Amino acid sequence: MNHLQGLLQDGLIASGHVEHAAIIRRKDSSLRASSVGFLLDPDEISYIVKLFREPTVLRHEGFQLNSTGFEYQCLRSDKNSIYGRVSDGPGGGAILVKTATLVILASSLKVGLPLVFPVLCVD
Numbered sequence: 001m002n003h004l005q006g007l008l009q010d011g012l013i014a015s016g017h018v019e020h021a022a023i024i025r026r027k028d029s030s031l032r033a034s035s036v037g038f039l040l041d042p043d044e045i046s047y048i049v050k051l052f053r054e055p056t057v058l059r060h061e062g063f064q065l066n067s068t069g070f071e072y073q074c075l076r077s078d079k080n081s082i083y084g085r086v087s088d089g090p091g092g093g094a095i096l097v098k099t100a101t102l103v104i105l106a107s108s109l110k111v112g113l114p115l116v117f118p119v120l121c122v123d
Contacts, residue, residue, distance in 0.1 A: 004033035012106055019092075020068065024048060024103040032102070040067045048105060051082055052098050062087060065094060068107050 004023045012018040013035050020038040024031055029046045040048070044066050051063055055077035063084060064071045072084030072094055082096040092109035 002033065008033050008035055018106045018108055020105075020107045022105045024105070026098070026101055026103055038067060048096065049103055051096065052079060052103075055079060055082075058082065065105075065107070068094065068109065070109070 008021045008023060012021045018035075020035050022031060022034040022038060022040055024040075024045055026049055029042070029049050031040055031045055034040065048065075051058060058077045059074045062071060062073050063082070070089050070092075071087045073087045074082065074084050075093075076083040080098050083093065084095075085093040086109070090109055092107065094105065094107040097104045
């Protein structure tokens with residue numbers, strides 16, 4: 001297990017509050033690590049990196065993650081973080097955080113799980 005894979009597993013998945021997570025390198029939109037069974041194709045990875053370019057538009061239009069199969073209502077969006085709630089579905093949400101070199105994505109589809117728990121894990 002590489003360093004980033006261990007970070008995802010030990011810091012996010014093991015918390016029980018995050019079901020799927022990924023780390024993407026911004027420079028070349030490459031997937032550096034992902035939780036077991038969480039597959040992102042190259043087009044989706046590029047889309048995720050580009051989400052941070054227009055936070056105002058994102059707040060109005062929301063976003064979709066093909067890897068989770070859900071559309072998300074954007075609750076908060078700025079140059080460093082995006083918080084979304086599943087628009088129509090079982091509940092849950094997604095958090096994306098941009099660092100100097102990476103984008104960290106964490107999602108939870110657990111019914112009744114407050115969005116705050118995955119947020120605390122990612123922050």
